[in-house]
Amino acid sequence: SQQGEEDPQALSIQEGENATMNCSYKTSINNLQWYRQNSGRGLVHLILIRSNEREKHSGRLRVTLDTSKKSSSLLITASRAADTASYFCATAIYNQGGKLIFGQGTELSVKP
């Protein structure tokens, strides 16, 4: 069954604005990851946050994790047109044979 649900499903912003995407999941996890997928391409790993971490930064990306609410958010600051892509959260559950379960993704469009 699908683990993650992402919100919003689609987001359209202007260059320079911040973009926030949210992800909720159902079961306990070992870590949560965010991936980017440009149109017609493979997925690119952006950031991993472990279940005992609350916040992580990488360049213009900020990820938070709230295990009590089973939710995570990805913030992209000062967005650029090149950030236009689909963004997926994925949860890792080691005791199920080591699975990575993806949410349905958020389609981000950054207009120049």
Add this chain to the structure above:
Amino acid sequence: DTAVSQTPKYLVTQMGNDKSIKCEQNLGHDTMYWYKQDSKKFLKIMFSYNNKELIINETVPNRFSPKSPDKAHLNLHINSLELGDSAVYFCASSHGPAGSGEYFGPGTRLTVT
């Protein structure tokens, strides 16, 4: 240098045919995967292999048979293709167990007519 490569990039075939997709990673990773992405962009794991051994078979029809000749290669063979098999298939690899930061290939878009 390409980290995870797949061939072919596009595959168009008729129902009932048998086809294979090849995957190679040059990262020295121990674990490799096949994922299927449907038309709504939903990604689901199909198989995972660790050092040539099957770890996960996620209730995939037995028409799908993965083969790992060595830990750098994981190929996917599909028998008796059906319309519902049309999707994008992604190969991936990771150094550690699933969820340690997967590297994905560019995908193979399979269209069954």
